[in-house]
Amino acid sequence: MTAVLDPSVETAYPRYLHCLDEADENGAIDVALSLLDSGVPAERVLLSLVAPAQAQVGEWWQRNEWSVAQEHAATHVSERVIAAVATAVRxxxxxxxxxxxxxxxxxxxxxxxxxxxxxxxxxxxxxxxxxxxxxxxxxxxxxxxxxxxxxxxxxxxxxxxxxxxxxxxxxxxxxxxxxxxxxxxxxxxxxxxxxxxxxxxxxxxxxxxxxxxxxxxxxxxxLDDTEYAGLVATRVELIDLALERLDLKRYSPAQVDATVADLGYIVDSLAAAVYVDDASLFGEFVGWLLEVLDSRGVPLHTVGLTFDVMADRLRDFPRAHRFLRGAAPRPAA
Ligand code: B12
CATH class of the missing domain: 3.40.50.280 (Cobalamin-binding domain)
Structure with a gap:
């Protein structure tokens, strides 16, 4: 997704992204301060330059085009830029x-x-x-x-x-x-x-x-959170059941760790959706998860398998059951 940019920062934006890519703190600060010098209000530098650039960093990470290390370096540069702008304006x-x-x-x-x-x-x-x-x-x-x-x-x-x-x-x-x-x-x-x-x-x-x-x-x-409380109490069991269903022998230790974390996110997002009684919360999360896993070469049918196991265990949890069934990834036609 391309950010819709404020015209006052349009030409500076690619230079700023380049500095984030290079982890170039001084360069990024120069870009921001020269916008201030040319009369762009500090608020606009923060909200129309730094904020969309950080969202872009997130998209690169999501699509596996940037590593976590690159994201951390870029975020640190943005932190420095915010501090520099704040100090310049006082x-x-x-x-x-x-x-x-x-x-x-x-x-x-x-x-x-x-x-x-x-x-x-x-x-x-x-x-x-x-x-x-x-x-x-x-x-x-x-x-x-x-x-x-x-x-x-x-x-x-x-x-x-x-x-x-x-x-x-x-x-x-x-x-x-x-x-x-x-x-x-x-x-x-x-x-x-x-x-x-x-x-x-x-x-x-x-x-x-x-x-x-x-x-x-x-x-x-x-908020009727009885079903939510039941889900929280079943969290570890759900993760264990899903792990049993996956063929972990073929996974590296790092892949096992990532899978456990992802299963935790699945249960927590499901629980949050039940808490606010809104299937779209879980649906949006699943859309995001599928994009993250797909870009990292994880076969998406494994997500379907874990949803089946969880839905089976959660037969007596009407909302959770419905949300899981509704968001299950469909096999490619
Ligand atoms: C940097 C970053 C991190 C850093 C944060 C470091 C830091 N110092 O902030 C670290 C590495 C810690 C991190 C960790 C994680 N992250 Co992160 N992260 C980001 C990233 C790339 C940038 C965040 C940012 O600065 N955004 C810029 C701001 C300006 O955007 P904004 O949120 O829209 O904020 C505006 C409004 O929302 C609003 N606003 C925001 N907060 C508030 C508060 C108040 C009171 C008000 C009034 C308004 C307001 O005003 C802001 C300005 O207009 C985002 C991508 C993104 N799109 O934001 C992902 C992102 C938020 N992270 C994500 C994820 C998944 C994670 C992790 C779960 C990853 C993991 N596997 O461990 C963990 C969770 C950690 C945790 N428990 O909090 C996902 C969330 C996806 C989802 N659907 O939930 C995102 C969207 C990345 C992505 N595209 O997939 N992350």
């Missing part, structure tokens, strides 16, 4: 304090960092807590500092049940909660299911924070 706070944090187990700190910096540019007094903040520590931080709002980031839909528990814990501090990140769905539909305010990007977040209605008490949500 925005001073004129508005209230807000806290930006990634949920427990969420390691995608860069998207949240972009949001934090854009809010800072907009005058908010931002405290950025970074990746994977355990809820108990987040809550005690909120009690201590009593900010205007806490912004929680979630990049992976499979983490939504954990996200909801963290949201509930934050709400008990009476600090209003705003969430964001691709984990809540591109249109925020899973945030709606969880009854929490959502902002699509940093610009939207700043407007929501400034809206008086944002302070209103959230509507109570009732």
């Amino acid at each position: 925005a001073r706070p004129t508005r209230e304090r807000v806290v930006v944090a990634c949920l427990d187990g969420e390691w995608h700190a860069l998207p949240a960092r972009l949001v934090a910096e854009v809010l800072r540019l907009d005058g908010w007094d931002v405290t950025f807590l970074g990746a994977s903040v355990p809820s108990v520590h987040l809550v005690s931080y909120l009690h201590r500092h009593d900010p205007r709002a806490v912004l929680l980031a979630c990049a992976l839909p499979m983490r939504l049940p954990h996200a909801f528990r963290a949201i509930e814990a934050c709400r008990r501090t009476d600090v209003p909660v705003l969430v964001g990140g691709r984990g809540f769905g591109s249109d925020g539909r899973w945030a709606t299911k969880l009854g929490v305010a959502f902002a699509r990007d940093a610009r939207a977040a700043s407007s929501v924070l400034a809206t008086p209605a944002f302070d209103a008490a959230p509507a109570p949500v009732s």
Whole structure:
């Protein structure tokens, strides 16, 4: 997918991607700072240059065109660029304090960092807590500092049940909660299911924070999570059953590790879909998984096999059973 680029960064974008490819920190910083020098607003450099470039990095990784090492190097360069832009602009706070944090187990700190910096540019007094903040520590931080709002980031839909528990814990501090990140769905539909305010990007977040209605008490949500709890209790058994079904003798140790991780993602995504009662969550995950596995030469019928085993075990789990059957990869015609 080609990014739709803001005209002010269009010519700089390929140069920026080249710097990421070369892990060229200084070159990437030069590209960003020269845009600032030529009058492009810092917010646009962050959201229209750095953000789409990172999404592009993700696509290269997904298609197995880039290794994890290349992705890590590029992400580090982008971190440096964000810091350089923030230092060049040195925005001073004129508005209230807000806290930006990634949920427990969420390691995608860069998207949240972009949001934090854009809010800072907009005058908010931002405290950025970074990746994977355990809820108990987040809550005690909120009690201590009593900010205007806490912004929680979630990049992976499979983490939504954990996200909801963290949201509930934050709400008990009476600090209003705003969430964001691709984990809540591109249109925020899973945030709606969880009854929490959502902002699509940093610009939207700043407007929501400034809206008086944002302070209103959230509507109570009732999620029937009995089936979800049963699925969580069956997680290890499901992974073991699927491993038994696959012919692991032919797998290298690294392939076995990757398979165990993938099976964990399958069960966690299924559980998250059951939690928010939305088959599309699992369907989107399966589409992504098939593309990742296919580009790495993994025969896709193995996914069908594992879904059969799991669906068999989950006969008494109506939603999980239906979602697995609905998303099972069809054999090529
Ligand atoms: C870098 C990266 C990592 C790094 C993160 C390092 C870091 N410091 O952030 C590391 C290596 C840790 C990582 C790990 C993993 N990653 Co990763 N990662 C990425 C990558 C390439 C870039 C992330 C990024 O910076 N994006 C740029 C930002 C700007 O994009 P954005 O999320 O759309 O953010 C905007 C909005 O969503 C919104 N927003 C975002 N957060 C918030 C928060 C708030 C409060 C608000 C209001 C708004 C908001 O505003 C932002 C600006 O407009 C993405 C690709 C992608 N498309 O994002 C994959 C990606 C997110 N990762 C992915 C995966 C699968 C993983 C792993 C599971 C891989 C693995 N096998 O281990 C792990 C999971 C780790 C975990 N538990 O968190 C997948 C997720 C797929 C899916 N369907 O769920 C992606 C999409 C890659 C891909 N194309 O397949 N990853």
